[in-house]
Amino acid sequence: MTASPHHTVREDWLALAQEDILAPGQPILDAHHHLWDRPEGRYRAAELMADVRAGHDVRASLYVQCRTGYRTDGPEPLRPVGEVETVLDWTRGQDRFPAGIVAMADLQLGDAVRPVLEALTEAGQGRVKGIRNSTAWHADPAVQSNPAPPPDGLLRSAAFLAGARAVAGAGLCLDVWAYETQLDEVRALARALPDLTVIVDHCGGPLGVGQHDRFDPDNFHDWRAALASVAALPNTRIKIGGFGLRVFGWRYADAALPPKSETLAQDWQPWVETCLDLFSPDRAMFESNFPVDKGQFGYRALWNAFKRLAAPLGQDDKDALFWRSAARTYGIDQQIFAHDNGRIPS
Template sequence: MTLRSPHLDIREAWLAQGCEEVLSPEQPIFDAHHHLWDRPGNRYRAAELMKDMSDGHDVRASLYVQCRTGYRGNGPDEMRPLGEIETILDWGHDTPNHPIGIVGFADLQLGDAVGPVLDALIEAGVGRLKGIRNTTAYHADPAVRSNPNPAPDGLLRCAAFRDGARAVASRNLSMDIWAYHTQLHEVHALAHALPDLTVILDHCGGPLGVGPYLRGDPEHFQQWRSALARLAELPNTRIKIGGFGLSVMGYDYADDPLPPHSSRMATDWAPWVETCLDLFGTRRVMFESNFPVDKGQFGYRALWNAFKRLSEPLTDDERHDVFWRSAARAYGVEEQLFWNDTGRTQS
């Protein structure tokens, strides 16, 4: 059964009421996480993506992350996700750096048998397939939902899933994982068991702020931080900072008459961002837009302005880490793309 999407509607007229200058327009950016789709009443393809990315910030490249776009309508079930790779490459044929890389889907519950699927995805991706992600975010409370078709319980604990993840690592692909903070112990067990697998946590490791979880509650914040700290001890883990527009995070900017200013967003997000930076260090942290999902809560210009405000305490070299270098290295993207016109950015 397909459920109604928990993502907030995008209201362009509401977003257009936001007005602020672009901060540090010279900063190169690699948007490490976005989606594309063409759904009834909800179109976000290359043209819509480039309109957002051309709004003043210097976004040099981006990474597409799977969201069941363009699956094949026939053939073996396990091979149908090949259609997503084919669709995204077709949509982006005029914008080769957007996306410059793709995180695709292969059913890791196939265990060792997922190998031929991974090989087919790699071939279809013609060098742009960088990793794999499965739908794994699960919580028993129905109020905690971030996917139209929520994952069942136990995927991250499944032996077959672990075998599938091992096949991912053996092909030098990374694994993105979207899990709530209540599941981070399961992510830790997986990452610990597979030290050759690069595990990239999406959306700050899923700190919850809905249902039984109050955003900013000290006890819940500490639960998230403690679980994240254990993961950060594993050298094969990375983390993306973003996803604050997801309904499960608990923010309600969309309820206000005007879209939020970047200064408010930076203040709101500071405890989570500072914790991620403190635990992982800048070389294992990357910023993401999570557009168009987060676009229901704020605009693209304001989002990256907020990240730039939050990165003010960092050195120039550390800012390059979080805005592009960490993502480029994690996903195997050529760093020369992010050199400044006047010379190479600091290394």
């Protein structure tokens, strides 16, 4: 395993830029975050709730697997069940942070993954909503977003297809983190399994490092065209976020001051507008991807940027992006967002 590819979170640096909350009454479901306790930093329940309580009306969240708290003994396929157990232990006493969990089950097991899915569901006490594997691969070593990059070809393998079919059979959905160069593989997978809801993480991985220049019109066109082929399938969804990932190429962390939401919204607008154009708000959802993205900008600025980008939309579309699409996709109680009783204390 190599060193972390993520920017280091510096709370003192983030504190140098503060801004007022925009649209404070907009309910939010943070559709993608992690929890961990690693040498690179700690982000457990206390750290998550400090961000959630920073002023935006965040009413629930979705935890996504990141190799936290695996079991250290027992059958290898069942060791990821420890992640669900650990997250529920760390967040004991809460029922909305997270309200849902996207867990890990090795889909290379093929149909034999079914007992693992059953064990995850049992351990999750109703909160396991989906599965994700580590699948983001690129031939260029400069394109790396995982400290332990997966091998090439997982999304194309017959075993993965069989495992994903088992995910659909279990009533779960599948998150996929793949780079723009892999979107044809994502499309083929989603097309082969029309009963499986496939959620494409982080805008479909538009790249800005290595051989990829995010400002190159040809690179943007290639990403858009590949993502359009995925969006054409009705069983696909998109998560809008991940702009703090190193592979996207933004270097906010190198500046003396953290970026304000105006800067973030202006920078991200072409990609966000493309995702909305291809998927529509009803099949798109905003995500924080914290603490990964927290090395580049703060929680207040992030959600303010999304609110700036969503400002031209009607309230129904805003609600779809900020909570409804994620709640529908993952089966999270929509009553949390229906009235002021869902607001948590600041």
